[in-house]
Amino acid sequence: MALITLTPAERRVVQSSELSRNSAAVFAAAEEAPVEVTRRDGETLVLTTKREAAAHERILEVAAQLIAVSLDDIGTLEDRLARPFPWIKLLSVQDQRTCAQDIIDTARGAFVVNQPGRILTEIKAWQNTAEAVAAGWGQDEPDWLREPVAVKKPRV
Structure with a gap:
């Protein structure tokens, strides 16, 4: 036992x-x-696990970057965050602001509740958004259907 x-x-x-x-x-x-x-x-x-240890190291790297960003007084928050995360500049100006604030807010909250991995999730989500924007996704207006369309069940 x-x-x-x-x-x-x-x-x-x-x-x-x-x-x-x-x-x-x-x-x-x-x-x-x-x-x-x-x-x-x-x-x-x-x-x-090695994965857990690597995630812990990455969290510490990100925390160090966020501390450096918070101590820097040159430029806006989004400009300062774009130094360690250059993909932020692929977002619209409004999304850059939202992204920067979301990253800072998530970092504060994640450390308070002892869930620092949440910071990596937030950053990765915004990075994925920036990559989608760079690939051209989200630029076209959606083509809404005027009438419902019947769809067969996928297992039939």
Whole structure:
């Protein structure tokens, strides 16, 4: 029986001996969330996926960029954000303003609720929008149907 326990922050904790005895269960748990491995002869270690570690590094990079942007006083917020994220300039002027404010607001909120990954999601969503604009999507007015069109069920 695996001795995996949860701390108040929902982090799994195992003893190092459990890692030896039941590595499959510990590794499976580490794929879901970081696992603390306690040791008698040393500092507690954290076992996590490479993807999780890379995301953590990316969040720190973005946080550093946002701090630099906030300390810079040359140009508008959207101009300053365009330095680390040049794709912002592909958006309309209004969307640049909205994007800049959304990124800052999301960063503030995400750190407050300990969900910093949300910052990456927000930035990626805006980057996808900029890429779509650059590809010409959204420039044409939609051609609305005047009458409903019957569509067959896809499985028929």
